[in-house]
Amino acid sequence: MARIRTTVDGLVYEDDVEPRMLLVQYLRERLGKTGTVIGCDTSNCGACTVHLDGLSVKSCSVLAVQANGSEVLTVEGLERDGQLHPVQQAFHDNHALQCGYCTPGMIMQSIDLLGDNPDPTEQEVREGIEGNLCRCTGYQNIVRAVQDAAQKMKPGATASQPASVAGGGA
Amino acid sequence: MKPFTYARPSEASEAVAALAADPDARFLAGGTNLLDHLKLGVVEPSQLVDVNRVTSTAIEDLPDGGLRIGAGVPNSDLAADPRVRERYPAVAAAILAGASGQLRNMASTGGNLLQRTRCVYFADPTTPCTKRDLSQGCSAREGWARYHAILGTAADGCIATHPSDLAVALVAVDAQVQVLGPDGARTIPIGELHRLPGDDPTRDTVLAHGDLITAVDLPAPTPAVRNSTYRKVRDRASYAFALVSAAVALEVRDGTVADVRIALGGVAHKPWRATVAEAALRGRPATDDEFRAAIAAELDAAEPVRSPLGGNTFKLPLVTGTVVSTLRGLAGGTA
Numbered sequence: 001m002a003r004i005r006t007t008v009d010g011l012v013y014e015d016d017v018e019p020r021m022l023l024v025q026y027l028r029e030r031l032g033k034t035g036t037v038i039g040c041d042t043s044n045c046g047a048c049t050v051h052l053d054g055l056s057v058k059s060c061s062v063l064a065v066q067a068n069g070s071e072v073l074t075v076e077g078l079e080r081d082g083q084l085h086p087v088q089q090a091f092h093d094n095h096a097l098q099c100g101y102c103t104p105g106m107i108m109q110s111i112d113l114l115g116d117n118p119d120p121t122e123q124e125v126r127e128g129i130e131g132n133l134c135r136c137t138g139y140q141n142i143v144r145a146v147q148d149a150a151q152k153m154k155p156g157a158t159a160s161q162p163a164s165v166a167g168g169g170a
Numbered sequence: 171m172k173p174f175t176y177a178r179p180s181e182a183s184e185a186v187a188a189l190a191a192d193p194d195a196r197f198l199a200g201g202t203n204l205l206d207h208l209k210l211g212v213v214e215p216s217q218l219v220d221v222n223r224v225t226s227t228a229i230e231d232l233p234d235g236g237l238r239i240g241a242g243v244p245n246s247d248l249a250a251d252p253r254v255r256e257r258y259p260a261v262a263a264a265i266l267a268g269a270s271g272q273l274r275n276m277a278s279t280g281g282n283l284l285q286r287t288r289c290v291y292f293a294d295p296t297t298p299c300t301k302r303d304l305s306q307g308c309s310a311r312e313g314w315a316r317y318h319a320i321l322g323t324a325a326d327g328c329i330a331t332h333p334s335d336l337a338v339a340l341v342a343v344d345a346q347v348q349v350l351g352p353d354g355a356r357t358i359p360i361g362e363l364h365r366l367p368g369d370d371p372t373r374d375t376v377l378a379h380g381d382l383i384t385a386v387d388l389p390a391p392t393p394a395v396r397n398s399t400y401r402k403v404r405d406r407a408s409y410a411f412a413l414v415s416a417a418v419a420l421e422v423r424d425g426t427v428a429d430v431r432i433a434l435g436g437v438a439h440k441p442w443r444a445t446v447a448e449a450a451l452r453g454r455p456a457t458d459d460e461f462r463a464a465i466a467a468e469l470d471a472a473e474p475v476r477s478p479l480g481g482n483t484f485k486l487p488l489v490t491g492t493v494v495s496t497l498r499g500l501a502g503g504t505a
Contacts, residue, residue, distance in 0.1 A: 052276075
């Protein structure tokens with residue numbers, strides 16, 4: 001067993017874990033954070049995307065021990081005071097999901113993308129989410145949602161909440 | 171996944187010693203390729219030695235105008251570095267052509283060079299593979315060989331290709347790899363790091379067990395390297411490995427090729443420096459006919475695979491077209 005100390009969605013956790021435990025297993029099975037889902041378990045589909053120290057990673061391809069000393073942000077840590085993150089809201093407003101299974105990963109990767117590029121073109125959005133697969137092939141509305149969120153997160157935009165770009169402030 | 175123990179040393183020398191003491195231990199950097207192999211049972215280490223605290227994550231200027239890239243620098247940081255983008259455009263372009271944002275955030279510079287082939291038979295322990303086990307034959311030769319080698323192969327041997335995009339660009343810019351091993355530190359030219367399969371395809375590189383890549387040095391950029399790019403051809407527009415790729419650097423003076431570097435990916439067990447083509451082009455007019463003749467000379471030695479499930483003879487015209495159009499673009503024409 002290995003001792004790890006992580007901050008997940010703003011709270012500090014200390015646990016003993018098996019070295020082979022994946023970060024996504026730790027989040028779901030130890031912490032009960034089932035908002036982060038397991039899709040392919042082979043680092044292909046991106047459904048399990050979370051932020052590790054502010055950068056998007058595929059949590060099925062990171063060991064829990066690799067997150068020791070780090071901050072993890074999951075889709076469950078995005079809302080503030082009952083308000084959805086602007087990217088979550090944009091996915092809702094644009095109906096950017098069909099079955100919804102890819103949605104947590106799509107949202108986390110989109111937030112990472114907008115942190116690097118606050119005003120992406122359609123092509124840049126498609127490249128930015130190249131590591132996230134939607135098996136319903138519902139990409140059109142996903143791309144629209146990311147661009148919509150980008151507009152609403154611009155400085156001066158009249159959003160329903162202060163725009164917070166990378167990491168949702170955590 | 172089989173259980174293993176985990177160590178997190180605080181000095182590089184400790185990490186090297188830990189591996190030297192345990193033949194079944196492996197280094198863990200980003201883990202993006204290793205974790206897949208742990209799940210698939212391609213490797214079953216006794217211990218993972220985490221090198222994240224012992225390898226540098228800095229990109230430093232060298233006195234000669236080059237750059238030293240710490241082995242722990244994430245691929246995304248390397249691709250975003252303004253010095254890399256300006257002086258070594260092929261390197262930045264190669265990284266961005268590979269994987270996806272999440273993997274580039276996690277994957278390290280050293281680990282990228284040591285990732286293993288994506289040959290489907292290598293990744294599937296239920297099929298014979300001479301790269302996993304020397305006592306077995308190669309399944310790809312009679313199977314799905316679309317992504318496999320056409321250069322540097324041996325009769326009946328392994329035809330796996332090296333999957334790294336970054337390594338191809340580093341070969342074109344003559345990078346030097348800094349290694350710390352059980353017997354001390356040494357420098358390996360990147361072109362000599364990866365090996366051809368020969369009689370031991372289980373070994374991808376010349377590194378011995380316990381050798382740790384600590385940094386990659388880029389020499390001061392020449393005019394050709396400043397005028398370099400990376401072109402990757404694949405089955406879909408993104409998020410796929412190369413069928414063929416080319417890192418090309420070109421300096422043209424008065425219509426004549428003054429300097430040229432060509433490294434190819436997707437064609438061999440190692441990033442393939444096209445030295446025959448380079449020699450044929452130096453001092454020659456920068457024209458399509460010369461470009462075409464030079465790459466044809468390089469491909470004289472090619473031995474494409476003809477397998478029942480579709481071979482890879484298509485790579486001959488694909489390499490030619492990719493290299494010629496990339497050279498044309500760098501020479502100022504339409505790529």
